[in-house]
Amino acid sequence: APARIAVTGLAVMGSNLARNLARHGYRVAVHNRTPARTKALMREHGHEGEFVPAETLSELVESLATPRQIIIMVKAGTPTDAVIDELAPLLGPGDMVIDGGNAHFADTRRREAALRERGLHFVGAGISGGEEGALNGPSIMPGGSAESYKHVGPVLESIAAQVDGVPCCVHVGPDGAGHFVKMVHNGIEYADMQLIAEAYDLLHRVGGRGPAEVGEVFRDWDRGDLESYLVEITAEVLGHVDPDTGAALVDVIADEAEQKGTGRWTVQEALELGVPVTGIAEAVFARSLSGRVGQRAAARAAFGASEVIPSPDDDLVEDVRLALYASKVVAYAQGFDQMRAASVEYGWDLDLGAAATIWRGGCIIRARFLDRIREAYDRNPDLPSLLVDDYFRDAVVRAEQAWRRVVVKAINAGVPVPGFVSALAYYDALRSERLPAALVQGLRDFFGAHTYRRVDREGSFHTLWSGDRSQVDA
Ligand code: NDP
Numbered sequence: 389a390p391a392r393i394a395v396t397g398l399a400v401m402g403s404n405l406a407r408n409l410a411r412h413g414y415r416v417a418v419h420n421r422t423p424a425r426t427k428a429l430m431r432e433h434g435h436e437g438e439f440v441p442a443e444t445l446s447e448l449v450e451s452l453a454t455p456r457q458i459i460i461m462v463k464a465g466t467p468t469d470a471v472i473d474e475l476a477p478l479l480g481p482g483d484m485v486i487d488g489g490n491a492h493f494a495d496t497r498r499r500e501a502a503l504r505e506r507g508l509h510f511v512g513a514g515i516s517g518g519e520e521g522a523l524n525g526p527s528i529m530p531g532g533s534a535e536s537y538k539h540v541g542p543v544l545e546s547i548a549a550q551v552d553g554v555p556c557c558v559h560v561g562p563d564g565a566g567h568f569v570k571m572v573h574n575g576i577e578y579a580d581m582q583l584i585a586e587a588y589d590l591l592h593r594v595g596g597r598g599p600a601e602v603g604e605v606f607r608d609w610d611r612g613d614l615e616s617y618l619v620e621i622t623a624e625v626l627g628h629v630d631p632d633t634g635a636a637l638v639d640v641i642a643d644e645a646e647q648k649g650t651g652r653w654t655v656q657e658a659l660e661l662g663v664p665v666t667g668i669a670e671a672v673f674a675r676s677l678s679g680r681v682g683q684r685a686a687a688r689a690a691f692g693a694s695e696v697i698p699s700p701d702d703d704l705v706e707d708v709r710l711a712l713y714a715s716k717v718v719a720y721a722q723g724f725d726q727m728r729a730a731s732v733e734y735g736w737d738l739d740l741g742a743a744a745t746i747w748r749g750g751c752i753i754r755a756r757f758l759d760r761i762r763e764a765y766d767r768n769p770d771l772p773s774l775l776v777d778d779y780f781r782d783a784v785v786r787a788e789q790a791w792r793r794v795v796v797k798a799i800n801a802g803v804p805v806p807g808f809v810s811a812l813a814y815y816d817a818l819r820s821e822r823l824p825a826a827l828v829q830g831l832r833d834f835f836g837a838h839t840y841r842r843v844d845r846e847g848s849f850h851t852l853w854s855g856d857r858s859q860v861d862a
Pocket of ligand 1: 462466470
């Protein structure tokens with residue numbers, strides 16, 4: 389019998405996805421450029437379901453029922469183009485190519501347009517959850533035509549993570565929408581981790597608690613509003629003892645955070661769209677700063693290493709919890725803003741509640757919190773900002789005084805909390821009656837005759853700064 393779907397690219401992600409498909413009863417054709425991987429999959433996992441191994445891409449294509457559905461799970465970038473170029477001539481009208489790799493959404497837009505020209509469907513599907521997710525239920529963000537989703541959707545939904553019986557897979561929108569949403573997911577993941585790290589630093593250095601003790605605090609937080617995968621694994625990491633030294637593992641890990649680039653993509657694209665994603669940007673920059681070892685050493689030598697004298701107080705844990713929650717609301721609000729802006733820019737008509745639904749399970753930022761976000765967009769799909777939804781507004785109002793105390797405390801102690809500070813500044817800026825942007829406009833008009841608008845009448849104006857300083861219509 390012909391196979392229902394195919395996977396090409398059988399490294400860890402592709403082979404786990406193929407096994408997930410097979411375990412769900414699909415007959416899966418499998419292929420890898422280097423046949424050894426295909427053989428290894430058959431040898432080690434062939435008994436888990438119905439696999440159809442193929443030596444070549446044309447063999448793979450021939451083994452499929454039409455319209456054909458082929459998932460590409462290879463290294464992102466030129467390897468993906470190489471596979472598409474080899475595959476496309478073998479396919480017929482209506483066939484579907486699904487890219488599950490970490491593609492940049494602009495590449496996905498380009499590939500979708502190129503394949504559409506040839507009568508083929510291209511589905512750019514963001515897949516999150518790592519190898520474990522690929523095997524047991526990832527979070528899937530498919531973009532592409534509605535027509536292709538009719539065929540591909542049910543399969544992807546069945547292998548995705550399920551939360552309360554709802555799959556963490558929804559058709560996100562056309563062309564690059566899926567990979568865009570995946571990109572923002574990763575950006576939010578950066579922000580979330582940075583905020584968690586700042587909370588730890590405060591409880592550790594200001595609160596005078598050891599890593600394991602802070603780990604217990606996180607374990608406790610995981611039973612409340614902050615319940616999430618990242619908070620849960622923070623407790624695990626902080627509680628882990630290094631077998632070599634007997635010290636807390638976190639104390640022997642080099643404090644230079646690395647990045648593979650998806651956070652940077654999010655910020656780059658936010659700059660293009662003009663959306664302030666300060667939480668994600670601070671997180672990306674905090675990682676960059678941590679890696680500037682030479683500068684850090686020079687600064688320590690010049691200024692002396694900052695010495696923090698612990699000043700624990702009874703409220704610190706609860707204050708930090710509230711500050712973390714409020715800052716997290718801001719980071720998510722900014723990420724959702726970015727998706728909304730992209731939706732307008734690229735004509736995607738994104739359903740933001742769908743993104744929240746997808747992220748409830750299977751992915752790194754899965755959290756109880758996402759239910760609240762989905763409910764917020766259910767209440768009002770055109771929410772101007774997540775912050776102004778009743779639920780989140782109340783949460784932020786409840787947290788506000790604690791948030792300010794934490795930021796002040798951190799600043800006075802010399803503990804850097806760029807995530808907390810920038811989130812608070814964003815909140816204060818959004819709700820300000822007047823912003824000093826008025827002065828910025830005045831300065832721009834002074835040196836560059838860039839003109840300004842007035843609060844009391846229509847039109848654009850310029851002041852003759854170097855003349856008699858009268859105002860003229862611009
Ligand atoms: P890798 O990214 O390490 O890629 C290895 C696979 O790509 C192998 O199957 C390899 O074939 C194939 N490949 C590389 N170059 C070519 C080429 N020119 N032509 C054909 N095949 C090629 O594999 P992963 O399983 O780690 O990741 C697969 C995709 O999933 C990537 O896009 C990655 O970014 C993404 N990913 C997603 C994660 C997530 O959590 N969502 C986690 C990890 C990865 P060969 O064996 O012949 O070398």
